[in-house]
Amino acid sequence: MLSQDCFSYTMKVIYESTGTARELAPLAVRLYFGGCAHGCLYCHGPQTERQRRAAFINHARLRQEVLIHLKSNAQRLRGDDREILVSFGSDPYQPLEMHFQTTRQAIQILIDNELRVVILTKGGMRAARDFDLLGTYDRCRFGTTVVFTNQADASRWEPNAPPVADRIQAIHQANGRGIKTWVCLQPVIYPEQALELIQELHPVVGHWKLGMLNYRKLPRPVNWMKFRKDARDLLDLLGANYYFNEDLKEL
Template sequence: MVRTDVLKKFKKDVLALEESGEKRPILLSFTTDPYQPLDVKEQLTRKAIELLHDHGLKVEILTKGGKRSERDFDLLSKNPELSSYGATLVFTDENMRKEVEPNAASTFERIESLQKAHELGIYTFVSLEPVWDPIQTLEIIDLTHEFVDLYKVGKLNYNKQNKNVDWENFRETVITKLDKCGNSYYIKKSLREF
């Protein structure tokens, strides 16, 4: 079911943010994907990006949608100073990805979308969280570091399996790898605490 009033309410929020002089990017979206299959028809995400850009506000896209998200690259590349595009990447093992992220685009489709965004001059980032398997996380960095501007890394919490991971060593390995590659990164609090 589509909420018909969502853009009207969003526009009120956009106007208030513009009036306040907000400089931080508006994230679409951490708790739900902005490129769900339903949005192919409704294009609410596209309309939201247009509203934000029309009012000089920055937008940060975070998605597992892969190619579905590419339809808005024209908007993001027209306003690169107001836009960034990111993908959540957790697995290189496609069987694990299908089990944990059954409705998401494949990891490699998301990687291709990141590369395309980068080639269009859009600032790119990867959310490497939650880290399920440190080895796969390091593989993702190897596959993407040439076209990703920023990595955000956070561990998987509340999972008994991950009690066997040496998180301090993993954190230091990630930092060393990203420093060597020359990428910017942000280590989330859950991983900094070790």
């Protein structure tokens, strides 16, 4: 429940995205801050927050009174047609969410104000808890980040995130409930696994976003020009809707 405390100001928790984040959605909201428990090695969050990686993983916490400010922000934006990403910089379905249910309440606030909701998570079936909300609202999309088919690779690069199979199950279930789906295939680390994911998941994915690894050295060299061509050829063959991030476009 939202408290009725009075504030002399309203924090701007729905903000305009900048840089690479704008390729995901023009607006974003961040419900948790200080870190993300999933501990992905390719995450740029520690650099952004100027934290050591161990601190970033262990210090994720709820933003104080975020829902009160979100409600005020959403009322001011009521009916705005721009998509709002939930959330950038910290996963909306990391373990903390199962206790606080902040993401669920945030989704309801955005729905109540007729705003467009875009979920991006590695939380897998944790997110299925909220499919009852998303499944009855047309102005929303549910997305997951998945970049591996090999779980051993996923466990190495995404040590605390739910298994790949769990995320894939969530996408299947969302699609089965009539929720618009998308996959963030970024960063591509092993091109062959990225192509396998496209081939496997295309029947249940409405949109793909693909991008390169920019924040860490790759385990082996990648011919990005070849990957871009192979990915485009496959996506076109499948009749898929897709977007290449600027890093891939500008090769």
